[in-house]
Amino acid sequence: xxxxxxxxxxxxxxxxxxxxxxxxxxxxxGDRHLAEELVQETFLVAxxxxxxxxxxxxxxxxLYGIMLNKYRDHCRRRRLLSRLGFVRAEDNLVxxxxxxTENPSQADRAANRDDNHLLVEAVERLPFKLRTVIAMHYFDxxxxxxIAAILNCRLGTVKSRVFNARKRLYRTLKGKLRNGS
Amino acid sequence: xAPEIRCREVGKLLQTMPKGSGEKIFxxxxxxxxxxxxxxxxxxxFTKVESALVARKRQLDDIASRTAIQRAxxxxxxxxxxxxxxxxxxxxxxxxxxxxxxxVAAGSTLFLTTRQPPRQGDSHMSARLTPERPAPIVSxxxxxxxxxVVCRHEVALSELPYAPEAVAHEPLFPSSVQKxxxxxxxxxxxxxxxxxxxxxxET
Numbered sequence: 001x002x003x004x005x006x007x008x009x010x011x012x013x014x015x016x017x018x019x020x021x022x023x024x025x026x027x028x029x030g031d032r033h034l035a036e037e038l039v040q041e042t043f044l045v046a047x048x049x050x051x052x053x054x055x056x057x058x059x060x061x062x063l064y065g066i067m068l069n070k071y072r073d074h075c076r077r078r079r080l081l082s083r084l085g086f087v088r089a090e091d092n093l094v095x096x097x098x099x100x101t102e103n104p105s106q107a108d109r110a111a112n113r114d115d116n117h118l119l120v121e122a123v124e125r126l127p128f129k130l131r132t133v134i135a136m137h138y139f140d141x142x143x144x145x146x147i148a149a150i151l152n153c154r155l156g157t158v159k160s161r162v163f164n165a166r167k168r169l170y171r172t173l174k175g176k177l178r179n180g181s
Numbered sequence: 182x183a184p185e186i187r188c189r190e191v192g193k194l195l196q197t198m199p200k201g202s203g204e205k206i207f208x209x210x211x212x213x214x215x216x217x218x219x220x221x222x223x224x225x226x227f228t229k230v231e232s233a234l235v236a237r238k239r240q241l242d243d244i245a246s247r248t249a250i251q252r253a254x255x256x257x258x259x260x261x262x263x264x265x266x267x268x269x270x271x272x273x274x275x276x277x278x279x280x281x282x283x284x285v286a287a288g289s290t291l292f293l294t295t296r297q298p299p300r301q302g303d304s305h306m307s308a309r310l311t312p313e314r315p316a317p318i319v320s321x322x323x324x325x326x327x328x329x330v331v332c333r334h335e336v337a338l339s340e341l342p343y344a345p346e347a348v349a350h351e352p353l354f355p356s357s358v359q360k361x362x363x364x365x366x367x368x369x370x371x372x373x374x375x376x377x378x379x380x381x382x383e384t
Contacts (some may be wrong), residue, residue, distance in 0.1 A: 023245045030241070032248055077273070115238065118235040134187045139241050169230050177229040 005146055010050050010142065013059060014043050021063050027139035028071050038074065038131065042067040057149060066152050074170050075128060121173040130165035137162055187211075191220045193225045326377060327372045 021042060025035035046053075047067050053062055123131055136142045136150070148158045191210050207214075207224075214221050 019245070022248065023241070026241050026245050032244055036248070054372075108240075115229075115233050117329060119230075119237055133235075139238045141238070166227075166230070169234075170227055173230050173233070174226050177233055 010047050013050075014046070017060055017063055020042075020060060021067055022060050024064055024136070025071070027069055027135040028068070031125075034074070038067055038070050040071050045070070061150050062145070065152075072128065118173060118176050119169075121170050125172070126165055126168060130161055130168065133158060133161040134165045134169070147155065188220050189215075190216060195224055227266060324375055327375055330372070 001095070015100075018039065022035055025038040025042075026032065029035050029038065042063060046063055053059070066177075099164045123134055126134065131153070133147055136147045137144065142150075144155055144158045148155045151158065190215055194210060210224070213382075214224055
């Protein structure tokens with residue numbers, strides 16, 4: 001159990017990294033509430049394991065890794081519940097209604113919403129590994145090297161995953177997207 | 182003069198195009214794109230996908246900025262306070278324990294409702310442990326009747342398991358049928374096999 005000093009240190013660390021970890025969770029899940037839950041679970045695990053943190057990787061990489069594992073667990077649980085019939089298949093897809101932003105013109109807004117929905121669906125249908133790299137690279141603005149460090153794999157593997165993910169997205173969305181801008 | 186690029190190479194370049202390098206690649210393939218309609222379509226599709234990804238990123242940025250401001254104090258609060266647990270039933274460990282208990286309860290109920298009461302003279306345990314004897318293939322009433330039939334056809338009484346009551350010496354079948362069957366042999370064989378079977382079951 002962490003002591004009072006550790007807890008205080010950790011609280012500072014958590015406050016420093018919260019925003020970026022939350023952003024990562026949001027990129028992965030696309031759902032604000034789920035992202036908040038994931039971040040809280042992540043920081044809880046991190047608090048328990050904080051004394052085991054050796055500093056081999058950066059603190060952000062370590063926290064992001066924990067969050068990624070939590071998200072993986074969530075996906076597994078979700079898939080199991082879906083197979084057992086407790087969750088409808090369409091519930092697995094992210095509800096985009098609670099993540100909408102304001103756009104200037106109505107036509108553009110409708111087109112963007114449709115495109116956005118299609119894209120979210122297409123990303124959600126990607127396998128976990130490809131989905132992760134797309135979210136990290138495109139939505140979370142991480143470099144390929146950073147992704148390789150977090151996923152603990154080689155740079156070539158990350159490149160290949162990004163390539164495959166883009167290819168699949170292209171195949172899925174070919175001719176469906178309306179707004180090119 | 183730049184070497185001519187083929188359609189396959191253009192496709193590969195577009196697929197491997199790293200993020201943000203669209204313009205650089207476009208300058209390499211622009212000449213080919215101006216001449217080749219299918220490649221132009223592929224390029225347009227890729228551009229749309231890229232744009233959609235960028236738009237999505239902007240959207241997520243917006244949400245994150247709004248949410249992070251509201252929730253900036255959460256981690257420190259989480260670190261200091263107890264955790265708000267999820268509904269217990271959705272935790273796999275609790276769910277499996279609950280399922281196990283439900284199965285035990287259902288099994289016990291089924292056992293108690295379908296169990297036969299112990300026979301008189303038997304202890305509770307012996308009634309549970311002694312397997313039920315299978316029902317005889319032929320009931321005692323049938324044996325008795327068969328025995329009576331055998332008696333009618335002069336079977337020795339000593340061969341029977343009990344002494345039958347006196348029966349009238351009447352033919353079993355009408356005389357027109359009786360002459361076609363061999364009553365004594367057939368019926369004796371039936372009676373003997375039945376008696377043997379019954380004894381085997383009893384032992």
